[in-house]
Amino acid sequence: MEITEHFRVHHQTNKTPPSVKLLHLAVVSILAATVGCAGETDEELVESSFAFERDSNILEKDFERRLRERVVYDEEKNGDLSNDGSAPTRVTLRRGANVVRNTFNNPGDPDYLTIVVPRGTRLTDIELRSWEADPFEDIGFFGVQRGEEFTFAFPNDNPEPASGLLGWSHLRSAQVDGFSVLDEMATSNQPPDAVGLDEVFRNEGNDALIEQWAPGAEGFADFSSPTEYQAELGPGTYTFWFRQGSGVDISVEIAFVVQKDRRCFLPRIWRGHDETCDGDLSNDQQEPTDIGALWRRRTPLSATFNNCSDREPDPDYLTFRVPGGRELVGIKLRKWTASPVWEDIGFAGLVTGNTFDFTFPNEAFPDAPATGLLGWSHLRSAQVDGQDVLAEMAVSNLDPKTAGLDAVFIEEGNGALVDTWAPGAQGFEGTLGAGTYSMWLRQGSCTNISADLEFVTGPSRRFPGRDEDNRNENKK
Numbered sequence: 449m450e451i452t453e454h455f456r457v458h459h460q461t462n463k464t465p466p467s468v469k470l471l472h473l474a475v476v477s478i479l480a481a482t483v484g485c486a487g488e489t490d491e492e493l494v495e496s497s498f499a500f501e502r503d504s505n506i507l508e509k510d511f512e513r514r515l516r517e518r519v520v521y522d523e524e525k526n527g528d529l530s531n532d533g534s535a536p537t538r539v540t541l542r543r544g545a546n547v548v549r550n551t552f553n554n555p556g557d558p559d560y561l562t563i564v565v566p567r568g569t570r571l572t573d574i575e576l577r578s579w580e581a582d583p584f585e586d587i588g589f590f591g592v593q594r595g596e597e598f599t600f601a602f603p604n605d606n607p608e609p610a611s612g613l614l615g616w617s618h619l620r621s622a623q624v625d626g627f628s629v630l631d632e633m634a635t636s637n638q639p640p641d642a643v644g645l646d647e648v649f650r651n652e653g654n655d656a657l658i659e660q661w662a663p664g665a666e667g668f669a670d671f672s673s674p675t676e677y678q679a680e681l682g683p684g685t686y687t688f689w690f691r692q693g694s695g696v697d698i699s700v701e702i703a704f705v706v707q708k709d710r711r712c713f714l715p716r717i718w719r720g721h722d723e724t725c726d727g728d729l730s731n732d733q734q735e736p737t738d739i740g741a742l743w744r745r746r747t748p749l750s751a752t753f754n755n756c757s758d759r760e761p762d763p764d765y766l767t768f769r770v771p772g773g774r775e776l777v778g779i780k781l782r783k784w785t786a787s788p789v790w791e792d793i794g795f796a797g798l799v800t801g802n803t804f805d806f807t808f809p810n811e812a813f814p815d816a817p818a819t820g821l822l823g824w825s826h827l828r829s830a831q832v833d834g835q836d837v838l839a840e841m842a843v844s845n846l847d848p849k850t851a852g853l854d855a856v857f858i859e860e861g862n863g864a865l866v867d868t869w870a871p872g873a874q875g876f877e878g879t880l881g882a883g884t885y886s887m888w889l890r891q892g893s894c895t896n897i898s899a900d901l902e903f904v905t906g907p908s909r910r911f912p913g914r915d916e917d918n919r920n921e922n923k924k
């Protein structure tokens with residue numbers, strides 16, 4: 449099937465032969481197992497453990513799908529899926545492919561299904577495996593909402609007719625062994641041509657679907673660049689509606705693929721604080737989440753944040769400690785994703801102490817709005833393997849030209865950052881010594897920014913020879 453580059457990238461990722469992945473996993477496992485050994489730089493150790501995480505995740509998906517498959521609901525054996533959106537049939541999914549077989553029509557047999565994606569797992573695909581209709585009919589509707597009920601119905605009076613849906617797809621026979629249903633649902637907040645689906649529809653001979661797109665769905669694709677995304681739903685409860693427009697019975701077999709979220713099984717020294725496994729970082733600037741003393745070399749942090757006005761916003765405040773004998777020498781951005789649309793700007797602010805006494809707008813200092821901050825940086829994808837976040841924070845008291853950052857911003861294609869600099873921050877000399885610091889991760893809109901950061905420490909130059917191991921301090 450001819451598909452756009454955007455989707456090709458995503459799908460090819462999942463098609464590496466398992467044997468190749470196994471071999472690679474073995475190699476990166478050995479590399480990763482050397483964490484803490486002499487002879488490797490911090491940078492090499494960090495790279496090897498990130499490679500381990502990335503590659504074993506790809507491995508997991510193919511194996512889970514092939515090795516663990518079970519029918520979780522078959523209407524012939526288990527009875528009709530509920531006709532009532534307020535009391536759907538409920539199934540808890542397990543790792544692997546969870547197969548559902550059902551028949552639906554309109555108006556007599558809508559099917560409502562609630563799935564529970566357990567903690568420590570993610571729903572990573574929905575595959576349509578078979579499609580039967582007699583007489584042949586080739587269109588159905590498949591919608592999803594968060595929670596245990598399905599409240600959405602046609603017609604929707606909202607000018608954006610898909611409002612209220614997390615995502616939706618037009619089910620059709622071409623999806624059998626074809627395009628991922630989950631991918632379509634994840635990007636249903638955007639017109640088909642914005643996400644390359646127009647080409648998919650055309651190649652199927654289903655051009656009419658381009659016109660039948662309706663705005664309003666929330667969408668849930670995680671974009672790692674303007675053109676690459678992953679469609680996934682995390683742990684939680686979701687309800688689906690199988691609907692057909694005519695009296696014809698449509699029978700389908702559909703598989704919900706669930707994968708272990710292996711990050712949560714990594715030792716704390718590798719995963720640090722990961723919101724997916726360890727919970728949301730505090731929304732309260734007076735009581736940031738205390739992630740404790742930083743580890744000896746690197747401490748990862750994975751957080752998702754937004755500043756949404758239509759629902760509960762998610763700012764993230766955290767406190768960390770640089771232990772005696774160590775210095776914070778870098779804050780690296782390792783991964784940047786945005787959902788449900790690509791967005792490329794966030795904010796990271798730093799203060800000393802265990803509260804974050806700074807807010808926007810900073811009314812007391814209109815001419816120097818960064819007053820009160822030790823340092824700050826505009827988080828952005830270009831910092832992934834690029835400019836160090838801590839290094840930017842250190843010189844945030846200086847305008848970008850004086851700090852030498854203007855060239856960096858322009859080279860990244862982020863020239864606008866030169867003009868969005870704000871004076872008032874304290875700044876510091878490159879590294880931060882032993883002490884307690886708090887950080888604010890902020891985003892300006894409803895888009896969820898997910899950032900994997902990494903705090904890197906080194907021996908203190910202030911007290912040479914006192915390179916204390918803080919592993920005991922991290923045992924909680």
Ligand SMILES: [Ca+2]
Nearest residue numbers: 528529551559
């Ligand atoms: Ca049914």
Ligand SMILES: [Ca+2]
Nearest residue numbers: 529530558559
């Ligand atoms: Ca039913």
Ligand SMILES: [Ca+2]
Nearest residue numbers: 728729752764
């Ligand atoms: Ca968060």
Ligand SMILES: [Ca+2]
Nearest residue numbers: 729730763764
């Ligand atoms: Ca939060």
